[in-house]
Amino acid sequence: MYTPNEKRYDDMKYLRCGRSGILLPRISLGLWHNFGSVDRFGNMLDMIHTAFDAGITHFDLANNYGPVYGSAEENFGRIMEQDMRPFRDEMIISTKAGYDMWPGPYGDHGSRKYLIASLDQSLKRMKLDYVDIFYHHRPDPDTPLEETMEALSDIVRSGKALYAGISNYDSEQTRKAAEILRANHTPLLINQVSYSMMNRWTEEDGLQDTCAEVGAGVICFSPLAQGVLTDRYLNGIPEDSRAKKNHFLQESSITPELIDKVRQLNTLASDRGQTLAEMALAWVLRRDKVTSVLIGASRPEQITDNVKLLDNMEFSDDELTLIDDILKG
Ligand SMILES: NC(=O)c1ccc[n+]([C@@H]2O[C@H](COP(=O)([O-])OP(=O)(O)OC[C@H]3O[C@@H](n4cnc5c(N)ncnc54)[C@H](OP(=O)(O)O)[C@@H]3O)[C@@H](O)[C@H]2O)c1
Secondary structure (H helix, E strand, C coil), rough: CCCCCCCCCCCCCCCEEECCCEECEEEEEEECCCCCCCCCCHHHHHHHHHHHHCCCCCECCCCCCCCCCCCCHHHHHHHHHHHHHHHHHHCCCEEEEEECCCCCCCCCCCCCHHHHHHHHHEEEEHHHCCCEEEEEECCCCCCCCCHHHHHHHHHHHHHHHEEEEEEEECCCHHHHHHHHHHHHHEEEEEEECCCECCHHHHHHHHHHHHHHHCCEEEEEECCCHHCCCCCCCCCCCCCCCCHHHHCCCCHHCHHHHHHHHHHHHHHHHHHEEEEEHHHHHHHHHHCCCCCCEECCCCCHHHHHHHHHHHHHHCCCCHHHHHHHHHHHH
C-alpha cells in the first residue's frame, strides 16, 4: 500500500495559472512516453509515486498516448484504482483530443462530435468521473473555432472537465479562442505549447504575453527537447533512450555538432552546480510567464533530478548570453 511522503508540499513551488483559482506545480509530469502497453507497469507506478511524493500534483495525458493509443490512459486508470484514488482531490489530471485517435472521419481534428466522444472514452479508460483540464490538442483550420470552443464550454458545463485548455495555438488563435470561450462564460485556463532553449517559437510569437493578456496560464512541453538537453546523449545513443526507441526523436537529429553544443551547456550547468536537465528546466521557468514545465521521464531518478531545479532558478545576464551564444554558434 502506497503512503505518500508527508512532506510532499514542503519544497515544491506552485504558481497561479493565469487568472484562475488553480495553482500549478512549477514541474508537472507528462505521460506521453513510457506509460504505454509496451512499457513496464511497475516503473510507471514508481514514477507516479516519485512525482507525487515530490509535490508534483499535475499529470498530463492525451487520448492517444501509448503506444497503443489509449494505453497510457488505461495504465493511469490502473494506477488510480491501485492506490492513487484516495488522493484524487490533490491531483490535477488533464487529457486532450485533437490528433488521430480512431478510424473514420470522427476520430481526429476539432469537431464537437470528436471532442465529446473522445472525452467520454478517456474517462472510462482512466476510471475517472471528470478530468481537471480538457484540451483541444491542436488548432483545426477546417472546423469553425466556434464549434470547437463551444464543445469545450459544454464539456465544462457538463462537469466532465473542470477547466478548458488549448494546445499548440499561436497568439492569434489563442486570442480568438479565449474570446469565444469568454462569450460562453468559460474562461480559458491554459495553453500547452512547446518551449525550450532550443525551441523558442513562443517568444517570437509573443505567446506568453498573449496568454497573460487573456488571463490564461502557459505550460511548456518538451522542455528538455525530449532528452537532448540532458547528459543522456553525451557519450553516444543509449539503447534504452527515446532516440533509439521512438520515431518522435530521430537518431539522425543527434549530430556531433549538436552534441558539441550540449557538452558546452553541460559544462555551464556544472559550473552552476546543476545537472544540464535542471538548468534547461530552470531556463524555461526563469521568468514567471511560464506557469509550469511539463517533463517526461523514463525512470523515477530523472524526476528526482529534475525537481532539484527549484534550488537554483536564477540566471545572470552573462549566463543567458552564453547560453544563446552556445546555441547559435
Ligand atoms: N500538447 C502537445 O502537443 C504535446 C507534445 C509533446 C509532449 N506533450 C506533453 O509534454 C510531456 C513532456 O514531453 P517530453 O517527454 O517530450 O519532455 P522532455 O522533458 O523534453 O523529455 C523527456 C525525456 O527526457 C529524458 N530525461 C528527462 N529527465 C532527464 C534527466 N534528469 N536526465 C536525463 N534524461 C532525462 C528522458 O528520456 P529517455 O526516455 O531517453 O530516458 C525523458 O523521456 C509529455 O509527456 C506530454 O504530456 C504535449
